[in-house]
Amino acid sequence: MTYFGLAETAISAALDAGARYADARVMHRRYESMNARNGEVEELASDESAGLGVRALVGSSWGFFAVPTLSEAGARQAGTRAAEIAKASARVPGPALDLIPTQVNTASWQSDCVIDPIGVALSEKGDLLTHASKLILEHGATLAEAQYQIWDTTKWFASSEGHRIDQHIRETGAGITATSIGNGESQRRSYPAARGQYGTRGWELVHDLDLLAHAPRVAEESRALLTAPLCPSGETTLILGGEQMCLQIHESVGHAIELDRILGWEAAFAGTSWLDLNQLGSLKYGSELMNIIIDPAIPGALGSFGFDDEGTPAQRRYAVQNGIWKGVLAGRDSAARAGLDYGGSVRSDGWARLPMVRMTNVGLEPGPHTLEEIIASTDDGVFMENNRSWSIDDKRLNFQFGCEIGYEVKNGKLGRMVRNPTYTGIGPKFWSSMDMLSSEIINWGTPNCGKGQPSQTGHTGHPAAPARFQNVRVGVRS
Amino acid sequence: MNADQVLQAMAKALPGADVEVRVEYRDSALTRFANSFIHQNVAEQTTTLGVRANHAGRTVSVTTTTVDLESLAERTKAALAVAPLDPAWPGLTAPSPLVAESVVDDATANATPDERASIVRDFVEAAKGLETAGYCRSAHWTGSYRSTAGQSLDAAATDAAFDGIARLNGADAVARRASARLSDVDGTAMGERVAASVRSLADPVELEPGRYEVVLMPEATADILHALAMYSFNGRFFADGRSFAEPGATQFDSSISIVDDPFFAGRPYDPEGTPRTRLTLVDKGVTKAIAHDRRTAAQAGVASTGHSLGEEGVFGPMPLNPAFLPGTGSVDDMVANVERGLLVTDFWYTRVLDPKTLVITGLTRNGVWLIENGKVVRAVRNLRFTQGYAQALAPGQVLAVGSEVVPQPNRRDLVNSAPVALRLASWNFTGGASG
Incomplete structure (x- = not known):
């Protein structure tokens, strides 16, 4: 039986058991990762996972069941069990639930890939990581790490409405980290980010990173940080590098515009949102420089796909336009509940997990400046780059970020390096203070976005560029 | 999937190698509620086979949810042939018995969606109209470990968990509980507690x-x-x-x-x-x-x-x-x-x-x-x-x-x-x- 055939069997079983709608996803994924520490590869990990997940809607209640058995009997059992679980959900029922209509698609899609990442020889990959980590050690760091991860996923989606969509998505990423320890603390520098840089691309992404060229610098900076002065404390002008802007967007915009949070569906675990749907289209989120797009169709970005896991095709829309809140990340059921007419942001991290509202690519449109111009026009402030820690409240308002490295900015020039740079703020006040934005957009990839119970790890993309903010509290310490 | 058979197959395919095999089966279910109704309700059955092998100074780890031993052996061999050297390989665990068994509660292992929904309903009703959210989980794990060093272990465990909040005027109160037994999770008692707690958070x-x-x-x-x-x-x-x-x-x-x-x-x-x-x-x-x-x-x-x-x-x-x-x-x-x-x-x-x-x-x-x-x-x-x-x-x-x-x-x-x-x-x- 084909994979579409298995999905259709599961859907039929769910409908036979009383579902009024069902969809099913057969997924096959190969995962490969390698980590090198201090010049040696530790372990090479390789994982292959395949299975079937079925979602059934009975009345207004959902059920989901997943099995690793790709057989007709297994598919039928999964469909039946999903409907049974949906019936149990009705013991604590909610309001009537609908799905917004969607175009029924029969399609195939695959991400761009120049060099098949799993096909690259392991010895070549190992040599790169060991060489990079050796270079970091040679340049004085206490601990040198280099790593890559590859996901090669094929999925076949079908629904009781007639969707038949298969997608092949290859995701690749890599990075290096130098840690120096001394004076009772540890200091870290990474390239291009602590988690690395990721995209829906092949091994060419790793070539483009040129890890070896940056290894000496990160090692030397991690050592220099040990004796650098502490980041000054107080209110000042803050310039953020592009990688830190990626996480600023992710945490204080991306999660805040998730419609399931706004509706309270994530209240206990992930939290809610400060956004009120009554203000959609009118609320001031930030300054006029703030234009945030939701765009799962950006070639090579980590949050890209052809269709989301409900079969809705990738669509671009504004989340924030000229500082005004315009859009949300939604699914077919949450959109119906909110009275909206679009979904397109429902994703699952594997065959065993329920699809839910997730970020795709959420990020900035370019501004009119360059980082050089931003620094040159700043008399007094702090520049921070590369995320080290992140924390934000359950409404996605009150945040505190730590960065790996900071520099004083004096009279239009970068000054002394400062260690343990942190800043804190309240989302809309912070974004409203953004008065300069660079045009130097990079599509950053975040491969570790946690959400959902059972926990799911999302892969999200964030177009981001350096920006300047006024009157920000920096240098928060214990 | 039988761990002994897997070890035999892998040892035959990789003569002279240090090989360890893990076979784990999880039956896990989680009932999630928000706005005082069940909005997500999931269950999964997974079987995971893990193999770690060290041969000629090289180490690889392979996991799979598929059961194709031939393909697994081929993948492991292919990876070992080109894996970088691993001079810090610590060797396999020497044979040693379990120190103690974990708790296996049959009622938790066989908990139904209706039973989890009932606990959620008790919590929601005890909160007496307050907005509630959270989850109730039950899980059953069984595992087997075998190695060419002679270590052989079999075990099982159960897990139950509840996490619920009540909400009032922007404030939340919480009750959580972990146990090996779902019967330890008292939805009514926790619902009453969070309701009282959140009401004390006014102004x-x-x-x-x-x-x-x-x-x-x-x-x-x-x-x-x-x-x-x-x-x-x-x-x-x-x-x-x-x-x-x-x-x-x-x-x-x-x-x-x-x-x-x-x-x-x-x-x-x-x-x-x-x-x-x-x-x-x-x-x-x-x-x-x-x-x-x-x-x-x-x-x-x-x-x-x-x-x-x-x-x-x-x-x-x-x-x-x-x-x-x-x-x-x-x-x-x-x-x-x-x-x-x-x-x-x-x-x-x-x-x-x-x-x-x-x-x-x-x-x-x-x-x-x-x-x-x-x-x-x-x-x-x-x-x-x-x-x-x-x-x-x-x-x-x-x-x-x-x-x-x-x-x-x-x-x-x-x-x-x-x-x-x-x-x-x-x-x-x-x-x-x-x-």
């Missing part, structure tokens, strides 16, 4: 940031246990010099003792086939042990403590079931002895700023109250803190240790903690709700 005031004496409820101190487990008792962080822990040194108040206890609701052996024990990490303020897998243990010149995380081992071995040993104080007694301070229920979104000093930032959640002259006087809006956790538990800083252990669930099955309430001399709040 909160915003306090000036600064240092306050605190009484931390077990929901909050669970976060301290997990941070210590991840960054301080982690064998890799210890080996790298990124942990503050120094075995033999008095690093905590003498009232603090911490153990890692896998037998409450955890796995009795780790993915390297090392039987787990009840490991004392801190005894009366003295750091006693670090959690090790075979690699970090070899580096430290000690034996593995059975804390490998398997294919997720890059982060390092850590305690998965940490517990404070209870003291003698009640929360009421702790509050009665505070002249001015805060009663804090829970922490939210905590992140480490520096693992070496274990400085953490995060926020309070699910209930904060001002204590004056030994009495809870009013609710307080949530605060951000930036606090060294080790510093907060240092000698002289712990004023009382609670007697009631309230087991707390984790995001993952069979990972949990057993915290108690703590009264601490000082906690550094660095911001109010408005920034």
Whole structure:
């Protein structure tokens, strides 16, 4: 039986058991990762996972069941069990639930890939990581790490409405980290980010990173940080590098515009949102420089796909336009509940997990400046780059970020390096203070976005560029 | 899938190699509710086969949910042929029996969607119209480990968890419970408790940031246990010099003792086939042990403590079931002895700023109250803190240790903690709700 055939069997079983709608996803994924520490590869990990997940809607209640058995009997059992679980959900029922209509698609899609990442020889990959980590050690760091991860996923989606969509998505990423320890603390520098840089691309992404060229610098900076002065404390002008802007967007915009949070569906675990749907289209989120797009169709970005896991095709829309809140990340059921007419942001991290509202690519449109111009026009402030820690409240308002490295900015020039740079703020006040934005957009990839119970790890993309903010509290310490 | 057959097949395909095989079966279900109705209700059955092999100085780990042994053997052989050298390979675990069995509760292993929904319904009804949200989980794990070194282990465990909040006028109150038995989860009792708690959070005031004496409820101190487990008792962080822990040194108040206890609701052996024990990490303020897998243990010149995380081992071995040993104080007694301070229920979104000093930032959640002259006087809006956790538990800083252990669930099955309430001399709040 084909994979579409298995999905259709599961859907039929769910409908036979009383579902009024069902969809099913057969997924096959190969995962490969390698980590090198201090010049040696530790372990090479390789994982292959395949299975079937079925979602059934009975009345207004959902059920989901997943099995690793790709057989007709297994598919039928999964469909039946999903409907049974949906019936149990009705013991604590909610309001009537609908799905917004969607175009029924029969399609195939695959991400761009120049060099098949799993096909690259392991010895070549190992040599790169060991060489990079050796270079970091040679340049004085206490601990040198280099790593890559590859996901090669094929999925076949079908629904009781007639969707038949298969997608092949290859995701690749890599990075290096130098840690120096001394004076009772540890200091870290990474390239291009602590988690690395990721995209829906092949091994060419790793070539483009040129890890070896940056290894000496990160090692030397991690050592220099040990004796650098502490980041000054107080209110000042803050310039953020592009990688830190990626996480600023992710945490204080991306999660805040998730419609399931706004509706309270994530209240206990992930939290809610400060956004009120009554203000959609009118609320001031930030300054006029703030234009945030939701765009799962950006070639090579980590949050890209052809269709989301409900079969809705990738669509671009504004989340924030000229500082005004315009859009949300939604699914077919949450959109119906909110009275909206679009979904397109429902994703699952594997065959065993329920699809839910997730970020795709959420990020900035370019501004009119360059980082050089931003620094040159700043008399007094702090520049921070590369995320080290992140924390934000359950409404996605009150945040505190730590960065790996900071520099004083004096009279239009970068000054002394400062260690343990942190800043804190309240989302809309912070974004409203953004008065300069660079045009130097990079599509950053975040491969570790946690959400959902059972926990799911999302892969999200964030177009981001350096920006300047006024009157920000920096240098928060214990 | 039979672990013996898998080992035989792999050993035949890889003659002379060190090979270990793990076969794990999970049957896990989670019923999730929000806005006082069940909105997500899921179940999964997974079988995972893991193989780790070392041959000619090279090591690979392969996991799969498929059952094609021939293909698995070919993949492993192909990977071994080109894998980089691994001079630090620590070898396989020598044959050794389990120290103890984990709890297997048949009723939890066979729990139905209707039973989980009933617990949710009890919680929602006990909250009497307040908005509620949370989840109820049941899980059953069985595992087998075999190796060419002769180690052979079979085990099973069950896990039950509940986490629920009630909401009123922007405030939340929480109840959580972890156990090996779903019958320990009393939806009605927890619903009544959170309803009473959230009603006491009316009209909160915003306090000036600064240092306050605190009484931390077990929901909050669970976060301290997990941070210590991840960054301080982690064998890799210890080996790298990124942990503050120094075995033999008095690093905590003498009232603090911490153990890692896998037998409450955890796995009795780790993915390297090392039987787990009840490991004392801190005894009366003295750091006693670090959690090790075979690699970090070899580096430290000690034996593995059975804390490998398997294919997720890059982060390092850590305690998965940490517990404070209870003291003698009640929360009421702790509050009665505070002249001015805060009663804090829970922490939210905590992140480490520096693992070496274990400085953490995060926020309070699910209930904060001002204590004056030994009495809870009013609710307080949530605060951000930036606090060294080790510093907060240092000698002289712990004023009382609670007697009631309230087991707390984790995001993952069979990972949990057993915290108690703590009264601490000082906690550094660095911001109010408005920034």
